Amino acid sequence: MRVLITGYEAAPFFKRGGLGDVLGSLPKVLWKIGIDARVVIPYYEEIREKYQSKKIGTFSVIFGKNIERIGIYKSYFPKNSKVPIYFLENKNLAVINTRGRNKKIDQFAFFDLCVAHFVLWSLTDGKWMPDLLHCNDWHTGLIPLILRKELKLSIPTLLTIHNLSYQGRGSIKVLDLLHVQDKDVKELKRGTPATEINILGEGILHTDAVSTVSPTYAREVVENSDHDPIHTFLLKRQKERGAKDEVFGILNGIDYEVWDPRHDGFLKEWYGLSDFRLGKAKNKAYLLSHLGLKNKPTFCFIGRMAHQKGLDTLMKVLPEIISLDVNIIFLGAGEKTVEASVIRAAGQYPSLIRAEFSYNERLAHHLYAGCDFILIPSHFEPCGLIQMIGMRYGTLPIASETGGLKDTIINGKNGFLFENGNKRQLLQTVTKALRVYKNSKAYTAMVRSAMETNFSWDKSALQYQALYEKIVVDYDHYGF
Ligand code: ADP
Numbered sequence: 391m392r393v394l395i396t397g398y399e400a401a402p403f404f405k406r407g408g409l410g411d412v413l414g415s416l417p418k419v420l421w422k423i424g425i426d427a428r429v430v431i432p433y434y435e436e437i438r439e440k441y442q443s444k445k446i447g448t449f450s451v452i453f454g455k456n457i458e459r460i461g462i463y464k465s466y467f468p469k470n471s472k473v474p475i476y477f478l479e480n481k482n483l484a485v486i487n488t489r490g491r492n493k494k495i496d497q498f499a500f501f502d503l504c505v506a507h508f509v510l511w512s513l514t515d516g517k518w519m520p521d522l523l524h525c526n527d528w529h530t531g532l533i534p535l536i537l538r539k540e541l542k543l544s545i546p547t548l549l550t551i552h553n554l555s556y557q558g559r560g561s562i563k564v565l566d567l568l569h570v571q572d573k574d575v576k577e578l579k580r581g582t583p584a585t586e587i588n589i590l591g592e593g594i595l596h597t598d599a600v601s602t603v604s605p606t607y608a609r610e611v612v613e614n615s616d617h618d619p620i621h622t623f624l625l626k627r628q629k630e631r632g633a634k635d636e637v638f639g640i641l642n643g644i645d646y647e648v649w650d651p652r653h654d655g656f657l658k659e660w661y662g663l664s665d666f667r668l669g670k671a672k673n674k675a676y677l678l679s680h681l682g683l684k685n686k687p688t689f690c691f692i693g694r695m696a697h698q699k700g701l702d703t704l705m706k707v708l709p710e711i712i713s714l715d716v717n718i719i720f721l722g723a724g725e726k727t728v729e730a731s732v733i734r735a736a737g738q739y740p741s742l743i744r745a746e747f748s749y750n751e752r753l754a755h756h757l758y759a760g761c762d763f764i765l766i767p768s769h770f771e772p773c774g775l776i777q778m779i780g781m782r783y784g785t786l787p788i789a790s791e792t793g794g795l796k797d798t799i800i801n802g803k804n805g806f807l808f809e810n811g812n813k814r815q816l817l818q819t820v821t822k823a824l825r826v827y828k829n830s831k832a833y834t835a836m837v838r839s840a841m842e843t844n845f846s847w848d849k850s851a852l853q854y855q856a857l858y859e860k861i862v863v864d865y866d867h868y869g870f
């Protein structure tokens with residue numbers, strides 16, 4: 391089977407969050423089980439500067455009134471992997487447009503148009519025709535529609551939702567740029583003037599199958615969407631396709647080539663299950679001295695500073711947590727109001743809190759290895775990778791009981807769970823975790839259990855294979 395996977399990021403070439411991890415690791419594990427999986431993403435300037443690739447072709451698209459020429463570059467995932475990645479090059483794809491939501495929507499609509507034409511190019515000039523196109527998140531939501539309605543290309547698609555809170559809602563003017571007719575779009579929000587398109591929603595209606603990144607989040611998407619704009623789209627999809635149509639939930643794994651304390655190139659000291667006490671202590675000593683912190687139980691937070699990540703809950707009990715005489719290190723970037731709350735806290739406790747507001751891969755690795763606990767107070771978490779990485783490095787997660795966190799953490803065995811949004815429970819759980827920390831036998835048992843938990847992609851890769859096969863068979867059979 392041949393599968394083309396697309397999204398806006400893929401590690402290590404370009405990564406800003408968990409989607410980048412997934413697009414960087416899933417194709418490699420699919421190859422191991424015999425699937426010819428390839429990836430296509432934009433050719434950002436950052437990639438051009440850091441990685442070698444070879445130009446293998448060009449094609450043109452019409453976007454608005456302009457004819458745009460697209461360069462196709464090919465490279466391979468590092469570490470001797472044979473997995474190809476294609477980069478689509480055009481000035482409109484060089485950097486992510488952050489000036490307003492409609493600009494971003496236009497940019498990714500353009501990317502979607504390019505990916506659809508790339509499939510066409512692949513079939514003709516590239517001599518490689520995917521059996522299925524795997525789209526990821528709203529950034530790729532218009533591809534199924536463009537493929538079918540504009541290019542009349544018959545290829546089944548899967549749309550995976552990594553995060554429902556980003557839907558690509560914006561002006562329907564984007565349709566003019568794509569030369570898509572209103573009648574081809576299923577659910578435009580009309581008003582005076584006619585206004586909005588929901589790109590993820592259109593993706594849900596036009597794709598052959600929808601999945602998300604954990605079984606619990608799949609249930610949450612279906613059951614809790616009543617107050618979400620996506621509800622209309624899910625209902626309409628079910629009406630069109632019947633009650634048997636479901637949102638599949640396949641848990642992400644982590645890339646053991648990247649996330650392994652036994653071989654992690656960023657670390658001062660490698661360690662595994664047998665010597666984690668010593669290994670973590672050395673990494674911790676390095677981390678704390680580097681940051682000018684004293685040796686105390688150390689907690690970290692790693693992630694996008696978005697409301698989703700629940701820092702508001704943490705901030706409400708931060709003084710009480712700090713009074714337990716612990717260090718807390720924050721690493722993340724994002725919403726300015728969330729960052730401001732962390733800056734305030736760091737200013738109040740300069741000897742116990744450190745915060746870095748950037749994307750810093752190196753520091754992230756040092757935190758996973760050198761901290762004792764990782765705080766994950768997310769309000770919702772479709773899958774979450776940081777808890778899995780933390781556990782792999784023997785850093786116990788203290789996380790809210792939601793989505794993928796619930797699916798991956800066994801409370802009291804390999805981490806701690808508390809009720810979502812409940813600040814008192816968060817404080818109690820931190821207190822409990824510190825009690826365990828001081829009890830060498832109990833702590834060792836928990837860390838061992840965390841490090842032993844299997845977060846490899848093996849099982850999920852087989853589930854994706856089964857889903858891809860089902861989609862292709864259904865597509866041939868029903869011709870959706
Ligand atoms: P999400 O996809 O919602 O951003 P995940 O937990 O699924 O969250 O994945 C986050 C990924 O991004 C992890 O690999 C984490 O280490 C990484 N990450 C997040 N923020 C940063 C940062 N500021 N610096 C370095 N890595 C980060």
